[in-house]
Amino acid sequence: MSRPPGxxxxxxxxxxxxxxxxxxxxxxxxxxxxxxxxxxxxxxxxPLLYAVWLSFTDWNLLTSTTPTWTGPDAYLRLxxxxxxxxxxxRSAVWTVGTVTIELAIGLPVALLFNVSxxxxxxxxxxLLLPWVTxxxxxxxxxxxxxxxxxxxxxxxxxxxxxxxxxxxLSDPTLAFVAVTVISGWAGxxxxxxxxxxxxxxxxxxxxxxxxVDGAGRLARFLGITWPYIRGTAFVMSLVLGAxxxxxxxxxxxxxxxxxxxxxxxxxxxxxxxxxRQLQPGYAAAMGVAALLVLAGVGAVALAWARRGTxx
Amino acid sequence: xxxxxxxxxxxxxxxxxxAVASAACSSSPAASSPAASxxxxxxxxxxxxxxxxxxxxxxxQEVTFWQFSDRQVEIDAYQALIDKFEAAHxxxxxxxxxxxxxDQQEKxxxxxxxxxxxxxxxxxxDVVAQYQHTGALAPLDDxxxxxxxxxxxxxxxxxxxxxxxxxxxDGHWWGMPVAEDTLxxxxxxDLLAAAGLKPPKTxxxxxxxxxxxxxxxxxxxxxxxSIDYVTLQTFMSVYLSYGARFxxxxxxxxxxxxxxxxALDYYTSIFKAGWTPPDSATYxxxxxxxxxxxxxxxxxxxxxxxxxxxxxxxxxxxxxxAVAPVPxxxxxQFAFLGGWPLVLxxxxxxxxxxAAWILFATSPENVVELDRxxxxxxxxxxxxxxxxxxxxxYTVFLxxxxxxxPYQYPDAxxxxxxxxxxxxxxxxxxxxxxxxxxxxxATTTLCSTINDxxxx
Numbered sequence: 001m002s003r004p005p006g007x008x009x010x011x012x013x014x015x016x017x018x019x020x021x022x023x024x025x026x027x028x029x030x031x032x033x034x035x036x037x038x039x040x041x042x043x044x045x046x047p048l049l050y051a052v053w054l055s056f057t058d059w060n061l062l063t064s065t066t067p068t069w070t071g072p073d074a075y076l077r078l079x080x081x082x083x084x085x086x087x088x089x090r091s092a093v094w095t096v097g098t099v100t101i102e103l104a105i106g107l108p109v110a111l112l113f114n115v116s117x118x119x120x121x122x123x124x125x126x127l128l129l130p131w132v133t134x135x136x137x138x139x140x141x142x143x144x145x146x147x148x149x150x151x152x153x154x155x156x157x158x159x160x161x162x163x164x165x166x167x168x169l170s171d172p173t174l175a176f177v178a179v180t181v182i183s184g185w186a187g188x189x190x191x192x193x194x195x196x197x198x199x200x201x202x203x204x205x206x207x208x209x210x211x212v213d214g215a216g217r218l219a220r221f222l223g224i225t226w227p228y229i230r231g232t233a234f235v236m237s238l239v240l241g242a243x244x245x246x247x248x249x250x251x252x253x254x255x256x257x258x259x260x261x262x263x264x265x266x267x268x269x270x271x272x273x274x275x276r277q278l279q280p281g282y283a284a285a286m287g288v289a290a291l292l293v294l295a296g297v298g299a300v301a302l303a304w305a306r307r308g309t310x311x
Numbered sequence: 312x313x314x315x316x317x318x319x320x321x322x323x324x325x326x327x328x329x330a331v332a333s334a335a336c337s338s339s340p341a342a343s344s345p346a347a348s349x350x351x352x353x354x355x356x357x358x359x360x361x362x363x364x365x366x367x368x369x370x371x372q373e374v375t376f377w378q379f380s381d382r383q384v385e386i387d388a389y390q391a392l393i394d395k396f397e398a399a400h401x402x403x404x405x406x407x408x409x410x411x412x413x414d415q416q417e418k419x420x421x422x423x424x425x426x427x428x429x430x431x432x433x434x435x436x437d438v439v440a441q442y443q444h445t446g447a448l449a450p451l452d453d454x455x456x457x458x459x460x461x462x463x464x465x466x467x468x469x470x471x472x473x474x475x476x477x478x479x480x481d482g483h484w485w486g487m488p489v490a491e492d493t494l495x496x497x498x499x500x501d502l503l504a505a506a507g508l509k510p511p512k513t514x515x516x517x518x519x520x521x522x523x524x525x526x527x528x529x530x531x532x533x534x535x536x537s538i539d540y541v542t543l544q545t546f547m548s549v550y551l552s553y554g555a556r557f558x559x560x561x562x563x564x565x566x567x568x569x570x571x572x573x574a575l576d577y578y579t580s581i582f583k584a585g586w587t588p589p590d591s592a593t594y595x596x597x598x599x600x601x602x603x604x605x606x607x608x609x610x611x612x613x614x615x616x617x618x619x620x621x622x623x624x625x626x627x628x629x630x631x632x633a634v635a636p637v638p639x640x641x642x643x644q645f646a647f648l649g650g651w652p653l654v655l656x657x658x659x660x661x662x663x664x665x666a667a668w669i670l671f672a673t674s675p676e677n678v679v680e681l682d683r684x685x686x687x688x689x690x691x692x693x694x695x696x697x698x699x700x701x702x703x704x705y706t707v708f709l710x711x712x713x714x715x716x717p718y719q720y721p722d723a724x725x726x727x728x729x730x731x732x733x734x735x736x737x738x739x740x741x742x743x744x745x746x747x748x749x750x751x752x753a754t755t756t757l758c759s760t761i762n763d764x765x766x767x
Binding site: 059060061062063064065143147148149165166167169170171172175255256257258259260261272274275276277278280 | 416593
């Protein structure tokens, strides 16, 4: 039996006074993990199990205050629900777009800030603002920027012919692009800071040796930097992707899923199904289906990553 | 691909936690316990309690009351009334909990699904039918009858005509109104005078005025075309006055009619012509109010509270501000009727005490203080002659109250309306305004959505 780390030693000293037979059971690890496990079970596992149970019921709050067990009916209904599939596709595109923006901009910015300059510390703090700013402020700030009458960003887009007199949020396609950009922008600092931390772990001697060998900047990045940080990049892409997949706040505050449903991704769709259409059972089926899709994609990504690791 | 061999197991654990936590929060907005809802009765017209008051048992009873306004002046008004009530009823305590309007729909729906409903709450008038249909509300008939007898007047005869379509459902009363709201037309006297115009009395004149007044960075009209509740609250005045009906004689979607298509064409044409701000199809209502206060609108349809708001936020606009009734169409004038009642939830264990609080708070002499604090229109016809409603601008709003009705006039409120407002009508308006659908296609989709909802 391995010795529990850290505080477990103290626990073992305390438990040392107990009879030998009692000491055989390693209480310390369980005692230390119990609060965290209780929180996970209470906040995540139980609601999830409830959602799964709910997804097998027909519960329309307009007709009943109690759910009725109907087995897989809600899932069969999902199969022919075009609006749900449209929301899933939008969520997938939104997720890929969000993570792409976060990675494509976060990586160069992290590389830039990895070079110590007198202003890099202050700028790092400024770049963290989108991450620490409440989404309601982010959404209203962007709505102002994109306003068709007074928005400075709208004026710039109009000047280069991207939009006409109306805000991009009035155009179904451009509105989707806009909210995806906002989502990527809001998540960018977290990606940047994570990559920056990974960059700090790259031994400086490797760069010195590579320079001696005549390696250029691109070669140093591909041969030294990227292998060191790609693990972090993958982890952060996966985590931020999972969060983006279930996004609600930014879309709801910016477009409420419009115009004409063009930005209705999964989060607003679930909200609408439960709160407005008053169908918690069906909303739960949507959520569970989405979780299964996300789990499947995650498993494939992890398998791909694991295979790459072995190679 | 990954930098270390030990990464994958950690990754799997991290990803699982994130996914499970996200899914749990997203897919289960219905909250936590299926058991709690078993307490809610399912009959939609449960008989009102006629048992002797629980108060007669002697113990102090606590009535939980969800109050939706977070404005201090209204909270104070309710607290003063609660103090007065408790002084008159020493065996009853009213516990007021503030649930902001912006959160009440989620809170009520979640409480309905998982338990935790209050004894009494305010409620948007457009969702009374929804909760009544579920069996979540208790009827108030017997309590109203008893109080009417005590006061020597039939309390239901002192209500505005449109309220009966909201609160009298399936032969029972399910709410007692506190305050009313209707939308009238604010306009800029200086701009209309400069254009040689008088306040338009018909929608045709309104359109002509909107065109003439749109110049110099000012838009003639401020008409929302977005998925915001005020879009329907304004548009309903147009379609009802054109003779369109939400429901036909068979109880199905009535919008597939020439009258509705004409109204939809009229309403969206003002946006397409550029006589309302270019982002009217994506604006939230506060955005449009900001346009008015910023002096960018010549005519704007809004509630009475805008009068005081404009005076405090935009004095330059306010000095040229006036109000006129909402315009009429070929079939007459129809105004939106908003407002809220107090309702008794069926899960209440202290129904008699809760009903006593409802009838006390909504009695003509008490509700007047709540209405004054809210700055809204009086919930009782008999209070309309009192200050401040006896002077401008309230006289204009009260003048159209006899023509103020729900969206589905002349029918009573339908349970599905809460979901249909946004998903159906406002989406159709937005789609036509933005050129995403023709009037025929939008109407077909609209009726399909409505009929699908009605079939559930």
